[in-house]
Amino acid sequence: MKAAILKTLGQPLDIEEMPAPEIGTGEVVVDVAAAPVLSYANEVFNGERRYNIGLPMVPGCGAIGRVRTSGPDATHLKPGDWVFCDPTVRSRDDALMPDIALQGWSARGDGGMRLQRHYHDGPFAEQVRVPTENAIRIGEIDPGDAARWCALNVVLVPYGGLLAANLLAGEILLVSGATGNFGSACVATALAMGARCVVAPGRNERALADLERRFGERVRTVKLSGNEDEDTKRMREAAPGPVDCVIDLLPPSATTTTVRAAVMAVRPYGRIVLMGGVGMLGGAGLDLPYPWIMRNDIVVRGKWMYPPEAVTRMTGLIRSGLLDLGHFDVTTFALDDANAAVSHAAANGGPFRMTVIRP
Known part of the structure; x- marks a missing residue:
């Protein structure tokens, strides 16, 4: 062959x-x-x-x-x-x-x-x-x-993170890295799963506008400024309610401050899933405040790839029309x-x- x-x-x-x-x-x-x-x-x-x-x-x-x-x-x-x-x-x-x-x-x-x-x-x-x-x-x-x-190869990765987060229909999700390949797929997948709204931060204004065009009012975009505290505040304000879950899909080239700005936008008793590549090429680790995690009962979970049954479930989302491969x-x-x-x-x-x- x-x-x-x-x-x-x-x-x-x-x-x-x-x-x-x-x-x-x-x-x-x-x-x-x-x-x-x-x-x-x-x-x-x-x-x-x-x-x-x-x-x-x-x-x-x-x-x-x-x-x-x-x-x-x-x-x-x-x-x-x-x-x-x-x-x-x-x-x-x-x-x-x-x-x-x-x-x-x-x-x-x-x-x-x-x-x-x-x-x-x-x-x-x-x-x-x-x-x-x-x-x-x-x-x-x-x-x-x-x-x-x-496209299964792309959507399955964030789907694994959303399953690990136990994302429920009606919840508000924040996707850190929403303008990337896996991040944009995460936006589409979360909406297919019934998310009330997806907050999509990023620096690429054209990609942010494209997400709004594709998915309408269920996506709330945020142009990142690079100021960590200000970006966290703007992400919270963009959501129509408290952010239930944050998933990070940023690449190795991203900074830990960008990750933390998104993570800190989650509500008390919220969930965080880390699936990105930050730190894989060396550099500082992700520093999160211990008292904030403990007192707010925050769940932080790492997730790599997806469970075997995710393929069959994702195929169901596609065949039902909830997730349109025509986006790709x-x-x-x-x-x-x-x-x-x-x-x-x-x-x-x-x-x-x-x-x-x-x-």
């Missing part, structure tokens, strides 16, 4: 023929129809993000495809089923504290690297081998829509043009924009 292979950090992907994956027990081989290219893929491939990866590797993070073959442990999957290939691979030998790797992308700790050595290659290829539980059925789709269904503008590339796709994704990131490879 043909694949795009990352052999050395800082070097272009090599487009080559390689052996097709061989199935084992507990595994599924999927014919890849579409694989998203994350906007920061170039930062992973040149080493800037400092991800733990073993090279050479076929990269990629998530895909839409059709089941080619499944192992004897599969009781529902059958050849031809449309599936989302969830890149979040969890070890099966410790239910309480599973190791996690993102297939074709990154690993966490020694256990994650062991997982990555087995589930090594991602979906920038004609076929990909995944654990049985990671090939999740999405129902019949038009093959021409496969690239747009790659998709540019596709052939596998032979994988390097051009990586460059395009870096130059064209942001709200509701996707770059997709179609093997």
Whole structure:
């Protein structure tokens, strides 16, 4: 099969023929129809993000495809089923504290690297081998829509945070990083889940105006000034009531003061979910006042990715019409043009924009 292979950090992907994956027990081989290219893929491939990866590797993070073959442990999957290939691979030998790797992308700790050595290659290829539980059925789709269904890869990340926050219909949510790729997807997802209002702070006025245009009065935008106390005050004032929950999705380049300004806008007895990348490249940690957290009964939770059942629930939100994939503008590339796709994704990131490879 043909694949795009990352052999050395800082070097272009090599487009080559390689052996097709061989199935084992507990595994599924999927014919890849579409694989998203994350906007920061170039930062992973040149080493800037400092991800733990073993090279050479076929990269990629998530895909839409059709089941080619499944192992004897599969009781529902059958050849031809449309599936989302969830890149979040969890070890099966410790239910309480599973190791996690993102297939074709990154690993966490020694256990994650062991997982990555087995589930090594991602979906920038004609076929990909995944654990049985990671090939999740999405129902019949038009093959021409496969690239747009790659939006699952974007919306599932903030959805995991909103599930962890137990966001309820009628609540007010503040999305820190709302003008980014994952942040804008979080706005759309929270509204689909029934949020009364989403407060969307940011510095990009064009992106803020676009959120207002797309979603109307249920989104209240706030132009950030850089003054922490003033920004916290303005975010509170923008909300139609007390802010029930804050979710942070800011990238590594953001400052901790920007995170804290949003976090401090939450009401007493409110919840905070941290999903962003602040601090991943070094620098100061997030300093929050102990008395404020304790006396106001604030819940602070970190969350990475999403639970396995989130894919099926998100598919339901999409098929019901509550979450419209039509918001996403998709540019596709052939596998032979994988390097051009990586460059395009870096130059064209942001709200509701996707770059997709179609093997």
